[in-house]
Amino acid sequence: MLHYPLRLKLGAIAALLFFAAALVVVGLVAWRQHALSESVGGNAVWHAYKLDRDTVELRSFLARPDPAAKRPLLALRIRLELLYSRLHLLKEGDITRLLARIDIAEELVEQVESHLDAMDAQLRRLESLDAGARSQLSSRLEILGGVTERLIIAINGHLAEATTRDRRALQTLYGVLLLLILAMSLAASLVVVFLFRESRDNAAARRELETLSRELEVTAQRAESSSRSKSEFLATVSHEIRTPLNGVIGMSDLLQDQPLPVKARHFADTIHDSAQRLLELINDILDFSKIEAQRLEFEERPFDLAELVDGAVALFAPRAQARGLRLACDIDPRLPVRVVGDAGRLRQVLLNLLSNAIKFTEQGEVRLGVRALSDGTVRFEVVDTGIGIAPESQRQLFEPFQQGDPSTARRFGGTGLGLVISQRLVEAQGGRLAFESEPGRGSRFCFALTLPEATASEVAADASAAAPEGGLAGARLLVVEDDPVNQQVARAMLERLGCRVSVAEAADVALSWAAREHFDLIFMDVQLPGMDGLEATRRLRARGGWSAELPVVAMTAGGPSGDQARCLAAGMNGYLTKPLFQQALVALLHRHLPRGEPPPSADSPLEAATLSSLEESLGRQGLTALITLYRHQAAEHLAGLEQALSGGVARQVEYLAHRLKGESSSLGAVRVAGLASQLERLGAQERLDEVALALGALHRCLALTLTALEAWTSGE
């Protein structure tokens, strides 16, 4: 009821009120009618008339005496008695109340009574009814007749008036009733009209809403399709740009390896750097478009946090040195060694922040700090002593394509997308990129992420995914690529790594080759003329046998992580973005290529390269001696560690682990070095109970490593 409009409520209330009033009036009319029906008006006239008639009859009885009547006097007396009873009626019955209202009536009734009394007295005196008495009575009756006639007239007149009055009152009541019914009908019709309008308005509003929602839907679809076509356009353009860029970078990479005159080397370096810069720019724009389209994908994999941070800082060390800046890195020792998260994205953010810091700092230092916070998150902080950001520019800092001010763009270059991308990446990982800055003093950018410590099972799963490293030399590779430039780049890069490379320019060619020949790995371009790389992979997998196990790595120009899911769904094992980089290529080959000989069950505890170089410089005998020394030293360190653990001396644990780490690293015993490094951290953080566990693992690993070292020296 409360939601109905006022007019509707008023109409309904009015209709109800009118209805109630009409009921009251109907009640009044009924009561009035009842009163009329009980009125004695009719009776009064009747009795007055009877009185008059009896009087007249008595007189005619006197005038014409019945000769047959035996006792005329008695008959006369009875008739007079009857007349008397009529008088009683007028005086005592309920007619009396009516007569009381007629002025003249009472007087007339009194006259009637006096005449009757007189006649009564006369009759009592009479012995017989003679002519004298007759005429005397008759004349009196004549007078009485006049009186009774006047009484009838008076009563009739009164009743006529009363009737008129009553009728008028009734008419008024009926009029009021009619008016009320009319008003009620009007109110009811208004309510109906209002209801009708209300429902019409509702229907109209609903229709409008439906139309609006349809329009919105169409608009949304249009916007979506326009955004999709924009993304497709970007993907196409990037593909088109990346393909030639792939050639430039690959060729310049190869060129740098050639012996060159100084000037030519400088040109080659410049070409390489410029192409790199261009690629970064395109990557930025692609990243941004993906963020806008909310198509970011994040990995959840264990990685070494310290290694990532050190790596990021190391990348900028030459640039900082060239500008005369101090580049410091400060990692909280309480942080876990391996954490789970998207290392690539984290690195991207850190690199961007560091790059900005170095770009905008003329002198002083740039510092990257990583802290464990009490709420379990990890806080990253990049502090510089650069030019800072003016307060009026701070607001626009995270707006796309905005830089501190227009002059910044001219002076420092860049797209202005770096910070936006960093901010979105941090936000997508559950953090928030904050900053504070003072012009002329420097800036501080910081963010905190939840990076849970990697569990042993996660690390193991990742380790098994990262297949054992093996020699790349002699691996048989098939590159499926239609672009001639990319063909040359891929072939050159892979051959430099010692691989044997076949190049197929179409998927069907590749499939027929793969049916004839055994390959160790296939690089598959995704976009190919005719059958695409995804379909080719599916057919390959469908063949079964070794074809189903053969590693297939996608090569796309679709930008980082663009079609990763589709590639993996098609049965591919890895994913590589063009342009190809030596580092990425090597890492990928290491991951996917099986060892030439039957591979050991676990990954090797030794780094072959280190041992080889040691052997080169020391000779076989020197290496054997070194290994013997290492065996003694390691045993001592382990004993010392056990002692330190039982003594609860954390600093001693840290110290001994540090020494073991150093010795193991120089001998290429990477796994022992890794465990020792972990022990060193645990010691620094005084987590002795975990030290006990790690020490057990170290024992087992050391035994394995020593066996492997023996095998190396005897076998190689």
Add this chain to the structure above:
Amino acid sequence: MSIGFIVRLLAPLLWLLIALPHAQAHTHAQPTPLPEPTGRVILTLSGDIAHPNVGGEAHFDRTMLKALPSRIIETHTPWHSDKGRFEGPLVRALLEAAGADGDCLRIRALDDFEAQAPRSDFYDHDVILAMSRDGEPLGIRDYGPLFVVYPFDAHPELLTEAVRFRSVWHVERIIVP
């Protein structure tokens, strides 16, 4: 209103159920013939009568009427200013004494006024032929000598034009058609 209406609706039914066997019982259980009047006859029953005493009619004098089962009705009437204490024989007792049958009675007055009353009235209610009011015998000027009195006060629903019309004064003769 509704109760009165239902009573009126059910009255004939009740009559059929109760009054009919009752009446039958009386026609059989009327052994004594009506005695002849000794005083002045003030009421004559004529028509369909089972026990006439004078030439096919049933004549009653004051003594005979007083001998019949009677009732005292204290009531107001539309024709008196005060409440009266009316006394007289029950009409149904009178009808039974005369062996009067028939569904309808014509009650005639001295002034030739005549009203018809259904027999059921006298079985549904204690209707009397009043002979006295407040102990005083009714004279002609007091609506006497006999006056049909319905118990108006006890049954206000009787206060209708029809019943008023049947309340005959100066009753002289009852004709059973």
